[in-house]
Amino acid sequence: ETLPPKYLHYDPETGHQLLCDKCAPGTYLKQHCTVRRKTLCVPCPDHSYTDSWHTSDECVYCSPVCKELQSVKQECNRTHNRVCECEEGRYLEIEFCLKHRSCPPGSGVVQAGTPERNTVCKKCPDGFFSGETSSKAPCIKHTNCSTFGLLLIQKGNATHDNVCSGNREATQKCGIASSVLPR
Ligand SMILES: *[C@@H]1O[C@H](CO)[C@@H](O)[C@H](O)[C@H]1NC(C)=O
Ligand SMILES: *[C@@H]1O[C@H](CO)[C@@H](O)[C@H](O)[C@H]1NC(C)=O
Ligand SMILES: *[C@@H]1O[C@H](CO)[C@@H](O)[C@H](O)[C@H]1NC(C)=O
DSSP, X not given: OOOOOEEEEEETTTTEEEEEEOBOTTEEEEEOOOSXXXXXXXXXXXXXEOOSOBOOSSOEEOOOSOXXXXXXXXXXXXXXXXXXEEOXXXXXXXXXXXXXXXXXXXXXXXXXXXXXXXXXXXXXXXXXXXXSOBSSOOOEEOOOGGGGTOOEEXXXXXXXXXXXXXXXXXXXXXXXGGGGSOO
């Protein structure tokens, strides 16, 4: 355990400057030290805290409930204030919890949003596509028709999958293709 840091205190009884121990996080100063006794520090009352070594005779009130669109990340205890964060699907921008960005068709999610950070989107690279607007979906590889023993009848692009020829079952594996094919 580390030694408590000290502070200088003038003791009116003896007229001496004393080196008293500071109070630890989670406590407040009840009585300065004297020549006979150490500093008296006592635990913070409920719903208040101190988070460093200090010489204050009171603790700090914890922030009240979290703001709108936020939830409690860490409840308040004697050494830490309550920590709030944006609720699911939102991130903090300056002071507001904004909705995570959705990536439009043709681009996909490369980093999902967090309570602190917006979604990161990127254009689908060659050979990949995304047909939806989504804050979760990454770009998907184009279906390789030859893997299914089928012919490529329409080459995909950033927003559409490859379209393969073939029976209905196989066509469904190719995603959107079934509606494009003759019945
Ligand atoms: C108080 O909360 C903090 C996080 O906010 C945590 O790290 C710490 O362990 C907690 N202390 C106690 C005594 O529960
Ligand atoms: C499709 O798969 C075959 C093997 O099954 C491979 O030779 C070919 O390079 C693949 N095509 C693409 C575009 O990935
Ligand atoms: C991508 O392909 C689809 C269907 O084949 C087509 O409708 C669309 O215009 C194409 N988009 C681009 C940017 O070429």
